[in-house]
Amino acid sequence: xxxxxxxxxxxxxxxxxxxxxxxxxxxxxxxxxxxxxxxxxxxxxxxxxxxxxxxxxxxxxxxxxxxxxxxxxxxxxxxxxxxxxxxxxxxxxxxxxxxxxxxxxxxxxxxxxxxxxxxxxxxxxxxxxxxxxxxxxxxxxxxxxxxxxxxxxxxxxxxxxxxxxxxxxxxxxxxxxxxxxxxxxxxxxxxxxxxxxxxxxxxxxxxxxxxxxxxxxxxxxxxxxxxxxxxxxxxxxxxxxxxxxxxxxxxxxxxxxxxxxxxxxxxxxxxxxxxxxxxxxxxxxxxxxxxxxxxxxxxxxxxxxxxxxxxxxxxxxxxxxxxxxxxxxxxxxxxxxxxxxxxxxxxxxxxxxxxxxxxxxxxxxxxxxxxxxxxx
Numbered sequence: 001x002x003x004x005x006x007x008x009x010x011x012x013x014x015x016x017x018x019x020x021x022x023x024x025x026x027x028x029x030x031x032x033x034x035x036x037x038x039x040x041x042x043x044x045x046x047x048x049x050x051x052x053x054x055x056x057x058x059x060x061x062x063x064x065x066x067x068x069x070x071x072x073x074x075x076x077x078x079x080x081x082x083x084x085x086x087x088x089x090x091x092x093x094x095x096x097x098x099x100x101x102x103x104x105x106x107x108x109x110x111x112x113x114x115x116x117x118x119x120x121x122x123x124x125x126x127x128x129x130x131x132x133x134x135x136x137x138x139x140x141x142x143x144x145x146x147x148x149x150x151x152x153x154x155x156x157x158x159x160x161x162x163x164x165x166x167x168x169x170x171x172x173x174x175x176x177x178x179x180x181x182x183x184x185x186x187x188x189x190x191x192x193x194x195x196x197x198x199x200x201x202x203x204x205x206x207x208x209x210x211x212x213x214x215x216x217x218x219x220x221x222x223x224x225x226x227x228x229x230x231x232x233x234x235x236x237x238x239x240x241x242x243x244x245x246x247x248x249x250x251x252x253x254x255x256x257x258x259x260x261x262x263x264x265x266x267x268x269x270x271x272x273x274x275x276x277x278x279x280x281x282x283x284x285x286x287x288x289x290x291x292x293x294x295x296x297x298x299x300x301x302x303x304x305x306x307x308x309x310x311x312x313x314x315x316x317x318x319x320x321x322x323x324x325x326x327x328x329x330x331x332x333x334x335x336x337x338x339x340x341x342x343x344x345x346x347x348x349x350x351x352x353x354x355x356x357x358x359x360x361x362x363x364x365x366x367x368x369x370x371x372x373x374x375x376x
Contacts, residue, residue, distance in 0.1 A: 002029055003064075004369060005071060005105070007080040007097055009036040010043040011050045014057070014252040016081055016110050016153070019160035021061050023362035027370065032076075033058065036068045036097055040087065042232040042248075053250050068097055075104030077369050081112045083123025091119060094126040106372060110154070114272035114295045117141050129372075131365060140298060149368060152361025156279045160362060161253050174262055180226075180244065187218045187327065188259050189242060190268035191229040192289060202292040204310050206269065211240055213316035214267070217324045219243075228259050265330050267323065272296055274305055279358060283330040285323065287313065303333060 004024055006017045021031040033054065038044040045054060058065050071078070084095035101107065107127045111120075116132075120143045124130065130145065133153045138144045154160070162170055171182055180186065192206055215225045225242035227235060235241050249255055256273060260266055260280050266273065270290035277284040278299055286300070286307040300307050306326055313319040 003032055003074065003076055004029055005032045005034060005074055005076055005078040007036065007068065007071070007078065007084055007095075008033050008045045008054070009038065009068075009080070009084055009095075009097060010086065011045050011047075011053075011251050012043060012248075013081045013112065014053075015155045015161075015254040015257075016112065017079065018057060018061070018252045019154035019157045019362040020079065020365060021057075021063060022160055023366045024369075025061060027366060029366070029370075030062060030064065032064045032066060032074055034066050034068045034071045034097075034100075038087075040232075042230070043087070050251070053252075057252065068100055071097070071100040071105075072102065075102060077106045077108055077372060079108050079110060081110050082115045082119050083109050083127055085119060085123050086112075086115060091122040094123075098126070108369075111137075113275060116143065117295075151364040151368060152358075154362045154365060155254065156358045157361040158358045159360075161257065163253065174258060177249070178244075178246070178259070178262065180262055182262070185223045186226050186244075186263045187223045188226045188228060188263035188266045189214075190256065190266065190271055190273055191227050191233070191235055191240075192269040194233050202290065203270070204289050204291065206287070206289065206310060208237065208240060209316050210314070210319050213320040214323050215242060217320035218327065221324055221327055223264065223327070226259060226263060228256055264335065265327055269310075270295065274299060277305065283334055285326050287319075304330075 004020075006021075008017075024031055035045040035054070037046050041047050044050060054065060057063060078101060080095070080097075084097055085091045088095065098107070106129070108129045108131060109123060109127045110131045111133065116130075120130070124145055124147060128147065130148050132138060132143075132148050132150045135150045138148055138150065163173070165173060174180070175182055218225050224244065226244045226246065227240070227242035228246045229235050231248045234247060235245065246255065246259065254276070257276050257280060260276055260282050263282060266277050266282055266284040267287065268274075268284065269287050270293065271286075272295040274284055274286060274296050283304045284306070286305070288294075288307055288309045294307075297307065299305065308322065313322045
């Protein structure tokens with residue numbers, strides 16, 4: 001059997017899939033993408049711009065593209081993310097896409113950011129295996145099962161994330177894609193969700209004056225403000241778009257990771273993006289707005305990752321001064337040659353997140369896949 005399958009129910013899962021495709025190609029294993037129609041335009045693989053990206057990837061990496069209804073004709077190892085239940089109404093039921101599989105399909109779920117913490121218990125009984133990043137997380141979040149295979153995350157496989165480019169090629173690629181001057185200094189703001197769409201009683205959303213005070217403090221220190229948001233949550237107020245504004249350009253590689261790579265510091269509001277920051281060894285500040293969840297709190301370390309409750313910095317003066325203080329601290333810690341070695345301080349948590357320092361995850365997963373191919 002010389003092919004593997006991927007269920008494409010959400011376009012934003014491509015950073016987990018494409019590295020596996022590229023590694024499989026090295027073993028002469030072809031990949032099939034099975035597309036699922038969605039009524040949510042921002043994730044729908046059939047949305048024209050998304051379909052175009054898929055077609056470009058298919059041509060570049062020798063991928064076959066089919067509708068999900070064809071999956072039943074291709075029994076093999078079949079990958080998807082988070083039990084393929086994210087966004088589904090009843091998460092305790094198997095994914096509706098599983099009806100296109102038989103006992104000859106091996107169902108393999110890949111964990112995605114913090115989502116498995118919320119959904120793992122819903123889907124573990126409906127899949128055959130779960131690819132987890134590290135044994136550390138099995139214990140920390142009590143997500144243990146004989147179905148777990150701890151091999152790392154293809155999303156953080158640096159060989160494929162950086163598209164196998166040399167440093168000079170990488171800089172040229174990023175410059176051309178984002179039209180940013182790499183000689184300038186940037187702070188990346190991962191914009192908070194729109195409270196009109198996502199309001200939750202346990203979440204304190206930052207006001208416009210607080211955000212503008214934060215931007216002002218960053219600019220006063222000689223940095224440019226990059227604002228990144230998701231396509232489904234556009235920032236309509238021009239004043240809040242910072243100096244450079246980005247929604248999703250494409251989905252492989254991950255845009256937020258590339259903008260993290262370009263930035264000196266990242267500021268976000270109760271997101272699991274600290275995982276991406278640690279993977280790329282960039283310091284961050286989490287302004288905690290969600291009062292009920294601490295996403296990957298155990299990887300925060302004051303040498304590279306602060307978390308502060310928004311209640312503590314709830315005036316324009318306090319948030320401006322705290323952001324400036326944090327940025328100055330990180331400048332001294334990470335960007336002065338006579339200070340600590342940034343690579344070393346990230347090593348412990350970095351390895352716990354993505355297994356073996358972000359190397360060879362895709363190779364390990366495809367090696368494991370080959371070992372399972374004869375069992376179905």
